Amino acid sequence: MKDTxxxxxxxxxxxxxxxxxxAGQAALDTTLQxxxxxxxxxxxxxAYGLRLxxxxxxxxxxxxxxxxxxxxxxxxxxxxxxxxxxxxxxTSLVGMVFNAVRTTYRxxxxxxxxxxxxxxxxxxxxxxxxxxxxxxxxxxx
Numbered sequence: 001m002k003d004t005x006x007x008x009x010x011x012x013x014x015x016x017x018x019x020x021x022x023a024g025q026a027a028l029d030t031t032l033q034x035x036x037x038x039x040x041x042x043x044x045x046x047a048y049g050l051r052l053x054x055x056x057x058x059x060x061x062x063x064x065x066x067x068x069x070x071x072x073x074x075x076x077x078x079x080x081x082x083x084x085x086x087x088x089x090x091t092s093l094v095g096m097v098f099n100a101v102r103t104t105y106r107x108x109x110x111x112x113x114x115x116x117x118x119x120x121x122x123x124x125x126x127x128x129x130x131x132x133x134x135x136x137x138x139x140x141x
Contacts, residue, residue: 049075064126
């Protein structure tokens with residue numbers, strides 16, 4: 001009886017490990033598909049004046065693509081940002097990036113007169129994207 005019970009526990013454990021591995025692979029596949037979709041929008045970001053300065057793929061429980069883009073402040077006047085946002089859906093990567101840029105400039109203008117250095121945009125693309133916008137070079141990585 002004890003052997004039968006142990007055998008059942010071992011089989012259940014093996015089944016659970018197999019299911020977990022399958023679910024993990026499915027999550028990885030979904031994340032990679034999302035990243036591939038985000039990559040399609042990079043030519044638009046570059047066409048608007050943000051150039052790629054760093055690129056990394058992070059492998060882990062939740063894989064991600066980490067990208068840094070740089071641009072010149074003069075390229076992103078309030079009028080130009082409004083035009084870019086009018087051309088792009090707010091749910092697209094381009095729309096989300098330039099909405100974050102516009103908001104950053106608006107908030108920055110409340111505490112400083114003119115932006116220094118370049119504009120830096122950092123993206124962490126996975127199932128849920130993260131966008132960080134820096135007026136000037138970020139000092140912390």
